[in-house]
Amino acid sequence: MGLASAGKTTVFNALARAKVEVATYAAAGSEPHRAVVQVPDARLDKLAALFKPKKVTPAEVRYVDVAGSLQSASDAAQASQIIGQLRTSDALLLVIRAFASDVVPHPLGSVDSLRDLKILAEDLVLNDLTVIEKRLERLDRDLRFVKAGPSEAVRERELLIQIKEALDKGRPIRDLGLSDADLKSLRSYAFLTAKPWMVLFNTGDSPDGIDKVVEQARAMLPFAQTEVTSLAGRLEMELSELEPEEAEEFKTALGIAELGLNRVIQLSYRLLNLISFLTVGPDECRAWTIRRGSTAVEAAGQIHTDLARGFIRAEVVGWEQLLAAGDWNDAKRQGIVRAEGKTYVVQDGDVMNILFSV
Ligand SMILES: Nc1nc2c(ncn2[C@@H]2O[C@H](COP(=O)(O)OP(=O)(O)O)[C@@H](O)[C@H]2O)c(=O)[nH]1
Ligand SMILES: [Mg+2]
Missing domain, CATH: 3.10.20.30 (Beta-grasp domain)
Structure with missing residues (x-):
């Protein structure tokens, strides 16, 4: 997710090694693009070199390029469609524009990565707050007429009030260290600040000064289950479209040791609190995904x-x-x-x- 022209589709293409058309005019509200991406895993590669199996199967992460953005949705129906798509995900990847370009207009007229991050983060917090306020109104109404209300409703109300107070201060649900039981009772809301977040600054080909921005963003969001990193999206997309040998030549020429997108994929995996166990044999070497x-x-x-x-x-x-x-x-x-x-x-x-x- 991200603002218009932040490079969401570009980053998605780099991750997916797929070739979805990069459009300045995103067809907002249309079906999102989806990709199943293999997680690079040196352990699996080494074991496969030893066992020489018929098949090597890495772990996978799914990415969705949500078409359109909350901030430029034309009406409430479109916004709620986007929210719906975000709610079904296990984590949010916030793509923030950090590249300068005279030909790609920024919807807010200027490139200011930290401003954009603040806008995205605040909108997500606001969204959860709206859901909570509606629910609290309803609970208050239901509980008013009962002397000793059903204990789940009372507990839910307490929990929502606690969360609301945190959100009012900008603190996301994922940072509250809630118990498994509480998290379970909140699951049906699919709160957007309860999900892990990855903030990804999409830089130009030579990402000057991005480290400082990353550092400031980390200070802005000093929360659990929150990762901040950067990627030269367009460069990585172009590299991912080359034949492997050609890509190697370019990487050597550009002095790139490891593709940034491999790092981003591995980071996604870790952010989701997933680990891999491996199975080996002459037929298949495989990485299997489980929760830590x-x-x-x-x-x-x-x-x-x-x-x-x-x-x-x-x-x-x-x-x-x-x-x-x-x-x-x-x-x-x-x-x-x-x-x-x-x-x-x-x-x-x-x-x-x-x-x-x-
Ligand atoms: N100059 C430059 N342009 C980029 C970069 N990343 C993306 N773009 C361009 O910005 C425009 C919008 O990118 P897109 O991925 O479609 O953004 P989206 O609306 O967030 O999906 C496209 O014309 C891209 O080619 C970059 O790093 N540098
Ligand atoms: Mg797009």
């Missing part, structure tokens, strides 16, 4: 429900240890493959083999 803190049986269920249902135990070894051992059977002989039960908390980069009965 998931147990071995939950991880097994990610592969197949049968594996969770008939779970016996998991054989687990760290990816680096496996790489050093050179082979699964050697790793077992060396005694570095552990047997773990259902409740084992899976670690990022664990290589697992699930034993199960059907």
Whole structure:
């Protein structure tokens, strides 16, 4: 999401390596573009080089390029359509213009990245506040006539008041450290400030002075589950459209070690509180996505429900240890493959083999 002409579609294209038409006149309110993006993973690459499987399957993140922006929506219907699209996401990626250009007009007449960030952030806070105020009115009405109201309604009212006070000061819901039970009771609202945010400054090809802006933005939003970074969107989009060898040549010529978009994809993954465990074998080496803190049986269920249902135990070894051992059977002989039960908390980069009965 972001203001018009901030470079949302450009960044989306870079991330998706897809070629959606970059338009100055976004067809606001039209269907959003979606892309499934593979998460670059050096661990998986190294294991694949060792096991030479038929297939390598990285973890994935989905990105949506929401057409149009809240700030330039022509009417309430269009704004609510955009809000609807934002609410269904797990995290928000705020694309902020940080490139100068005489040919691309800025909707506010000048390029001022921190001003734009403030506008976006305030609109999102305002949106949650509006939802809360409506709900509180309703709860107050319902509770007025009951002496001892139903306890859930009372608790919900207290929680919403607490959140409202924080939002009034500009503090987002994701920063309040709410309990799982409270978060669960709020889930149906899909509050926009409860989601993790990534602020992405879209810079020109030579991003002079962006570090300072990033630093100021971090100071503006010193909140949990909030990441601030930058990307030379157009340059990265152009690089992503080249053939791999050609892209390498350009990167060398430009002195770019690692694509910025790889960093952004990995950051998205981390922001969502996701980790990967890996499976290896001659058929497939694969990275599987789980929430941080998931147990071995939950991880097994990610592969197949049968594996969770008939779970016996998991054989687990760290990816680096496996790489050093050179082979699964050697790793077992060396005694570095552990047997773990259902409740084992899976670690990022664990290589697992699930034993199960059907
Ligand atoms: N000069 C310059 N133009 C850019 C850059 N990034 C995007 N643009 C241009 O800005 C315009 C709007 O970009 P677009 O991605 O469609 O913005 P959106 O409305 O946020 O989706 C397009 O003409 C892009 O080519 C950049 O880094 N430098
Ligand atoms: Mg666009």
